[in-house]
Amino acid sequence: MKILLTVHDKSIAPRFDQATEVIIAEHDGHRMVGDLRTIILSRRGAEDLSDLIVKEGIDCVVCGGIEENYYRFFTWKKITVFDGIIGSHSEALQMAISGTLRSGTILPSAVEE
Amino acid sequence: MVWASRQEVTVVFLGILIFPVCHASNTLVLPMQKIKVLIISEEPEFTDILTDRLRSWGFTANAAGGGDEAMSMVTQSRPDVVILSLRSGHGHDLDTLSMIKNLDATIEVILLTCKGTAIAGMKGIEQGAFDCMHQPIELGVLIEKIRRAHAQRSVPYIKGFGVPLFPSILACEQVPELLSSLFA
Numbered sequence: 216m217k218i219l220l221t222v223h224d225k226s227i228a229p230r231f232d233q234a235t236e237v238i239i240a241e242h243d244g245h246r247m248v249g250d251l252r253t254i255i256l257s258r259r260g261a262e263d264l265s266d267l268i269v270k271e272g273i274d275c276v277v278c279g280g281i282e283e284n285y286y287r288f289f290t291w292k293k294i295t296v297f298d299g300i301i302g303s304h305s306e307a308l309q310m311a312i313s314g315t316l317r318s319g320t321i322l323p324s325a326v327e328e
Numbered sequence: 329m330v331w332a333s334r335q336e337v338t339v340v341f342l343g344i345l346i347f348p349v350c351h352a353s354n355t356l357v358l359p360m361q362k363i364k365v366l367i368i369s370e371e372p373e374f375t376d377i378l379t380d381r382l383r384s385w386g387f388t389a390n391a392a393g394g395g396d397e398a399m400s401m402v403t404q405s406r407p408d409v410v411i412l413s414l415r416s417g418h419g420h421d422l423d424t425l426s427m428i429k430n431l432d433a434t435i436e437v438i439l440l441t442c443k444g445t446a447i448a449g450m451k452g453i454e455q456g457a458f459d460c461m462h463q464p465i466e467l468g469v470l471i472e473k474i475r476r477a478h479a480q481r482s483v484p485y486i487k488g489f490g491v492p493l494f495p496s497i498l499a500c501e502q503v504p505e506l507l508s509s510l511f512a
Binding site: 235236250252253254255256257258259263267 | 371373374377378381413440442463464465466467468
């Protein structure tokens with residue numbers, strides 16, 4: 216299963232269309248498979264990011280706020296979207312892998328800040 | 329057919345002797361040296377992130393917006409590797425590549441292409457760019473290319489041959505004849 220996280224510095228990007236960087240992770244249901252891949256986007260924009268998500272065959276997107284059109288598009292494409300996530304991307308990834316992440320989760324790292 | 333003068337043959341032969349030493353010293357010295365990378369792009373956010381990420385991986389990374397600023401930075405800092413972003417509809421972006429190569433042919437240039445710049449990327453390869461990558465770029469792949477470009481830059485060049493010494497020796501089918509003429 217392939218997970219994509221929209222990233223800004225060390226946190227999940229507050230808005231899907233404002234992400235400048237993404238991290239792609241693969242896991243077999245229990246643990247990570249291979250290394251994390253960091254992809255730097257040449258410019259901000261939901262369109263290019265959506266293309267990348269489809270092209271990469273992503274199964275799960277972890278992001279902050281996302282436009283409804285894109286949310287619908289991904290769910291129509293059978294891509295799970297966890298939106299409204301606030302906190303560090305490493306924490307969000309761990310929770311996504313363990314199956315405990317839910318949309319709107321405010322992660323402990325965000326509360327500490 | 330004699331294709332090289334005796335002096336050139338001597339230089340090639342000395343290169344054979346020197347290459348293993350250079351190669352060995354690179355493997356010993358390079359991990360302690362910071363590879364100098366210059367990113368040339370008109371997208372400040374992109375250059376900021378890439379510069380930051382490359383620095384965190386141990387590179388000495390700087391960014392320039394393009395044109396004169398880029399060339400003055402190349403002249404001043406003499407980077408090992410330049411990452412040059414090509415823009416659609418800006419054919420003159422390749423002029424920067426030509427200027428860098430004219431200034432110092434050993435500086436390796438990696439081109440970043442996007443929609444509409446694939447042809448420019450191919451032209452760039454013909455003009456001496458090390459490689460081109462389509463955007464968005466994967467950081468791990470770019471880092472690997474930068475390291476390979478730097479390793480290629482470290483291979484000794486002979487003026488007049490225009491190609492790295494070691495491959496030029498391998499490409500020559502007349503090495504035995506050349507060596508025998510050297511000692512004749």
